[in-house]
Amino acid sequence: GAVVSQHPSWVICKSGTSVKIECRSLDFQATTMFWYRQFPKQSLMLMATSNEGSKATYEQGVEKDKFLINHASLTLSTLTVTSAHPEDSSFYICSGAGDRNYEQYFGPGTRLTVT
Amino acid sequence: GNSVTQMEGPVTLSEEAFLTINCTYTATGYPSLFWYVQYPGEGLQLLLKATKADDKGSNKGFEATYRKETTSFHLEKGSVQVSDSAVYFCALSENTGGFKTIFGAGTRLFVKA
Numbered sequence: 001g002a003v004v005s006q007h008p009s010w011v012i013c014k015s016g017t018s019v020k021i022e023c024r025s026l027d028f029q030a031t032t033m034f035w036y037r038q039f040p041k042q043s044l045m046l047m048a049t050s051n052e053g054s055k056a057t058y059e060q061g062v063e064k065d066k067f068l069i070n071h072a073s074l075t076l077s078t079l080t081v082t083s084a085h086p087e088d089s090s091f092y093i094c095s096g097a098g099d100r101n102y103e104q105y106f107g108p109g110t111r112l113t114v115t
Numbered sequence: 116g117n118s119v120t121q122m123e124g125p126v127t128l129s130e131e132a133f134l135t136i137n138c139t140y141t142a143t144g145y146p147s148l149f150w151y152v153q154y155p156g157e158g159l160q161l162l163l164k165a166t167k168a169d170d171k172g173s174n175k176g177f178e179a180t181y182r183k184e185t186t187s188f189h190l191e192k193g194s195v196q197v198s199d200s201a202v203y204f205c206a207l208s209e210n211t212g213g214f215k216t217i218f219g220a221g222t223r224l225f226v227k228a
Contacts, residue, residue: 006158034216043204043220044159093158095216103147104208104216108158 002028004096006107013084013114020080021110023094029074030096034104035067038091050077084114117142121205121219128195129227136190136222138179138205146207148172148181148188149216153202162190162203200226 003026013019023033032051036044048064050056050071058064066088068080077096081088091111095104122137140148147166151159163172168183177192188205205219 041221041223043218046215049215095159103149103161103164105161106151106159 002026002096002098002105004030004094004105004107006092006094006110008110009108010111011113013112015085015114016083018080018082019084019112020078021092021094021112023077023079023096023107025075025096025098025105028096028098028105030077030098030105031074032097033071033077034095034097035069035077035079036093036095038093038109040091044093047079081112084112086114088112089114117146117207117209117217119205119207119217119219121203121222123220124202124223125225126222127225127227130197131194132226134190134192134195134199134224136203136205136224138188138190138219140186140188140205140207142186142207142209144209146209148179149206149208150177150179150188150190151204151206151218153204153221155201159204195224195226197226197228200224 005024007022035047038044047062048056048058052074056069071077093109095106097104119140149164150162152162153159163174165172165181171180179190202221202223204221208216
């Protein structure tokens with residue numbers, strides 16, 4: 001099946017700094033990429049949807065100025081958590097969709113810890 | 116709006132027991148239905164899917180049938196193994212201009228040896 005990678009797999013940063021997470025589709029072109037946030041023992045919460053070359057569409061309640069999403073190519077999307085705070089600590093998962101079969105391929109996730 | 120409801124966990128079973136995890140959905144159109152599995156510390160993996168009514172998805176001994184009349188997509192396995200211990204998410208996806216997927220809350224399964 002299609003493969004999506006994320007980098008880094010885990011990161012620890014200090015409060016007030018920014019962190020960038022990369023999401024790459026390795027063997028397909030992801031016209032649409034999704035970013036999710038998962039709290040411990042909870043389901044995935046969709047943060048935003050991005051189409052290559054367009055601005056991301058954010059879900060209600062997600063601060064677009066805090067969670068910057070860039071989808072510059074068909075194989076790469078980035079999520080930047082700006083001015084991170086401890087409450088931003090979470091597991092961030094991306095996924096890519098490349099065709100019209102409504103299937104998404106998920107990355108392994110990035111665990112962010114803000115101290 | 117669209118939603119997915121799945122049984123609360125955790126579910127604890129002994130090895131070789133029969134597994135059922137219930138999932139029901141509400142949707143305005145004709146969604147595709149999925150089961151994803153998440154092993155500890157990992158991302159989601161697609162377990163199986165069904166794209167239209169009466170389709171049966173199956174993989175690794177797991178199966179689920181798309182029941183439009185009962186709006187259900189229950190996950191079953193005849194004989195679970197310790198290695199099946201994970202969190203299982205039921206999900207639906209409709210082409211609403213971006214393949215947005217809606218997930219259930221997840222059901223944690225523990226299988227004891």
